[in-house]
Every structure is written in structure tokens, then in C-alpha cells.
Amino acid sequence: MKLYSGGRQAVAGISQGPGHHGDPCPVCERGVPARFCSLGERRYLRCPVCEATLLHPACRLPPEDERAVYELHDNQPDDPGYRSFLARLTEPLTARLPVGAHGLDFGCGPGPALARMMEEAGMAMCLYDPFFYPSESALSASYDFVTCTEVIEHLYHPASVFRQLSALLKPGGWLGVMTCFQTDDARFEHWHYRRDPTHVVFYREATLAHIANRLGWSLEVPRKDVALFRKGG
Template sequence: MMPTCPLCASADTAFYHRDAWRDYHRCERCTLVFVPPTFRLAPEEERAVYDQHRNSPDDPGYRRFLARLFEPLHARLEQGARGLDFGAGPGPTLSVMFEEAGHPMAIYDPFYAPDPSVLEHTYDFITATEVAEHLFSPGKELARLVGRLRPGGWLGLMTKRVTDHAAFTRWHYILDPTHVSFFSESTFRWLANEHDMSVEFPAGDVVLLQRRWRSASVKASDGF
């Protein structure tokens, strides 16, 4: 029996690839490539991998890396727009970059900043850098983030994209045991259509989704 897609919940999935230690399946509906639940790490194993990350706002190289998302998103924001950095990790940096540019920021991370109250507010923009590929339940998590955006708000994601099957089988990105969800352009186009959003691809690993203004209205006072 094929596993259900964790993004769109379709049962129309098919085997896609097998390497030395796990399987990958592809959804025929939204084209997400994903690792079935049986191959996922336990929370303590996942945390141990993340604890090895040494990211910091004092690292110019890391700032240059994040600038691939920061620059195109910042160019689309109004002055003083409020944001949330989701999955900020052990060394929050993108939030610092936006704060330096005049944007009040909240952060959330299930391991390092697990404050659920920030997920009760709404925001002008939400970022998630190198997060989408780690999500066990991307459909649920991304829908939650979209629901926290005000009309006209932006969701900015950084994650490397699937191009074709041959490249996938040689891809270093799948060697990280915490990477379990792999998106392509068509996956993001499906996501945009599902949530009534526009979508742009400013770089090979960057996607910007904007909630349309005609979406359900949100009280302007619902901030943080």
C-alpha cells in the first residue's frame, strides 16, 4: 500500500527512488517527493543533527546565503511590515537582518524557540529558510503559516527544488537524514492555487507566495 501524500493528502502516490537507507515516493497530484513515515528520525535524533549547525548573524557568509531570500522579499515589503521567522534554528539570523531593516520580528522554532503564542498572531510576512524540506506534515504546517498572513502578506521560503528524476538520484540534498519533503516548481504552483496565492521564483532555491487581497479579511489590530 502506497503512503498518503503529506502535503495534499492524496492517496495517488508512487514509488520514486530508493537509496541505501530509505525510500522516496512522489505524489501524482501535487508532485511532492517525500520520505514515508517509517524512515523519519525520532525527535531526539533530529535535534542532534540541528545541534551541529553553527549559524550566526555574525557570519558574513551565512548572511550572504540568506540574502537570496532577504533581498527580493524586502523589496516587496512596506516600511515597518511585521514578520515571523518560522524555523529560526539555533542561531536566528534572518530575523536580525529584517530587524536591522526596520521590520519588527517574531521567531518560532519547535526545538529552539517553542513559543506557540507567536503562532496566534497575524503577520505581513513570514519566512522559512531551509525549513520546508524538514516538515513531516507540510500540508498542515504550510496551511497554518498561510492562515497567519494578513491579506496581501508574503510567505518567503528557501528550499532546493526537485528538477527531474535523474538529477534526484544524484542529489546531495537527499543525503541529509532530516530532509523528508522535496518540492518542485509544480509543487509550489499547486500550493499557490490551493491557497489562492500568487507565486514567484526569484532564485533557484527561493519562492515567494503572496496571499491575495480578496482573501478573507483579518483585523488590522491582530498583530504582536
Template sequence: MTLDCPLCQSTHVVDFEQDKRRRYFRCEPCSLVFADPASRLSPKEEEAVYQQHENEIGDEGYRRFLGRLADPLLEKLGSAPLEGLDFGCGPGPALAAMLEEAGHKMVLYDPYFMPDHSVLGTTYDFVTCTEAIEHFYMPHKEWGQLLSLVKPGGWLAIMTKLVIDVDAFKHWHYKNDPTHVSFFSRETFCFLAGRDGLDVDFVGNDVILLRKKNE
């Protein structure tokens, strides 16, 4: 099988793992692990899975979870009110509410729940993308879109679980969600930071803060 990496589009792709659900591949240059494209859900099937999520804006447990990204991001942003975009906000945009409560102005985008494409035509001081990047079928396209939304000097804040190695991957619950198709690692984000002129800061096990350098 000949496959191009869906992130960096390299042809240097190797087998990584196979389970009872899917086959997985790994890109040698950028280290992205991705599920066999033949195993992807249809848009209708994918949306049906998302509809089962119960993430409410006022849910304190969900807010604590999102605080793992919100708190370090707010430290980076400082006190001046800034404008941000929550990309892939889902049906319950709790993170945007938290950042607005901290004094920032937020707009929302989600291809299923907030499909307002007009918000993708400008740039922002910061863009957040929590538990969404692993759903990207064409991460080369969506990654480029995310970067295009961030002003020079601005921040891209991502939350996603990271691949460690093949042994951990074998027993990783995260890969069992059929809507999870693109799996990033520290090596992947370091590759992207080096290629795209970003400063990268890893916070804990699943938060990545990237700063777009001033032009």
C-alpha cells in the same frame, strides 16, 4: 504499500527513487517527493542533528546565503515598517536580524530552539521559512499553519532546494540529510498557489515568494 501524500493527502502516490538510505515516493497531483515515513528520525535524533548546525547571526557567509531571500523580499515589502515572523528560525536567527536591521519588527518561532507557541496565535505582514520546509513531517498541517499566519495581502517567503527530476534526484546531496523528508518542486508550489489563492514568484533556484491575495 498504500500511502497518502503528506502534503495534499491524495492517495495517488507512486514510487520515485530508492537509495541505500531510504525509499522515496512522489505524489501525482501535487508533485511532492517524500521519504518513506518508516525512515524518519525520532525527535531526539532529529534535534541532535540540528545541534550540529553552526549558523551564527554575525557570520557574513551565512548572511550572504540568506540574502538570496532577504533582498528580494525586502523589495516586495517596501519601506514602511512591517511585522514578520521567522518560522523555523533555528538557534541563530540571522535572517530575523537582517530584516530588523532593514527596519521591520520580527518575532521568532522554532519547535526546538524558540518554542514560543504564543506567537502562532496572531497574523503577520510576512512570514519567512528558510531551509525548514524540507524538514516537515506533516506538511499539510504545517503549510496550513504557515498560511494562517499571513495576513491577506501579506507575503510568505520560503527558501528550499527544489526537485528537478528523478535523474537529478539520484545524485542530489540534499536528500542525503536524514532530517530532509519533504522535497518540493516548482510544480508543487504552483499546485499550492492555485489551490490556496496565492501569487507565486520564483527567485533563483531556491527562493519562492508567495503573496496571499486580499480577501
């Protein structure tokens, strides 16, 4: 099984997503995204069904430039500030897991701080990232939970990735996601999250609820910008 990107670029053989008239939304695969706005050289689309906002494919970075941005990230596992940031996800997730649960940190990046924090809480962790931990064996196991922190905003084909993450989860398993939810359109132009050139999809809480409904999952939002999905048993 191929999992497309750990957040990052699509794996070879995958089309570049919406951009031609009539192309379906890569998040819900039902709506047809239409022009939302243009800001400088970047053009954005909006899906009328799931309400996702999408960077036009023509405005994405080349793969080598995308990786260069990720290599600039300085997310050290021992950084107290970064650990506090990740605790927004790890705390509510671990509260729902038994000690010893087996998890995958999908899109862990070069410094897998979250995996270390989950191990400190008594969980067993595997790592996957297409650039930094490209382990095919990690994608052939099944897990009690999967974490995706600051990942889904990078995905070229979110619907495909969510389906495959579901396949990695055992019945009743949890998917913990952290991404900045889009809210007021009036703030979009100056929103810091939009300004990251590697961010290509922006989700509202309603967008994530649409994903959950389509996959037959339940959804909780225990904290700002944190979504906990649970796969049906």
C-alpha cells in the same frame, strides 16, 4: 492554534504521513504517493499530482536523533557567508514590504540570522522554532509576512503547516520560502540535499505552484530556490 513543526518533527497527535497503501500525499492531500526509488536504506515515494518526492515515514530519524542533527548546525548571525546565503530571500522579500512591516521567522533555528537581517532592513520580527524558540505567543499573532528558510523540506505534514501559516498572514501578506528545488530525477541519487537525513520532502517548482493554487495564493520565483507566496486580499 498549534503549528506543527518549525521544520522538524511533528507535534504529538499527528500521524506519520504516507506509508500505507492509499494514504494521501501530505503535500497536496490529493494524490496517492507511489514507490519512486530505493537508495541504500532509504525508500522514496512520488506523488503523481503535485510531483513531490517523499522519504518513506519508516526511514525517518527518531526525534532525539533529529534534534541532534539540528544542534550541529553552526549558522551564526554574523557569518558573512551565511548572510549572503540568506540574502537570496531577504533581498527580494524586503523589496516587496514597507519599512516597519511585522514578520515571523518560522523555524528560525538556534541562530536567527535572518530575523536580524530583516530587523536591520527596518522590519519588526518575532521568532518561532519548536526546538529553540517554542513561543506559543508568536503563533497567536498575525503578520505582514512570514519567512521559512530551509524549513519546508523537514515537514512531516506540509499541507497542514501551509494552511496554518496562511492563517497567520494578514490579507495580502507574504510567505517567503527557501528550499532546494528538485529538478532532474537522474541527479537525485547523488544530490547533496537528499543526503541530509532530516530532509523528508523534496519540492519541484510545480509542487509549490500546486500549493499556491490550492490556497488561492500567487507565487513568484525571483531567484533560484526561492519562492514568494502572496496571500489573497
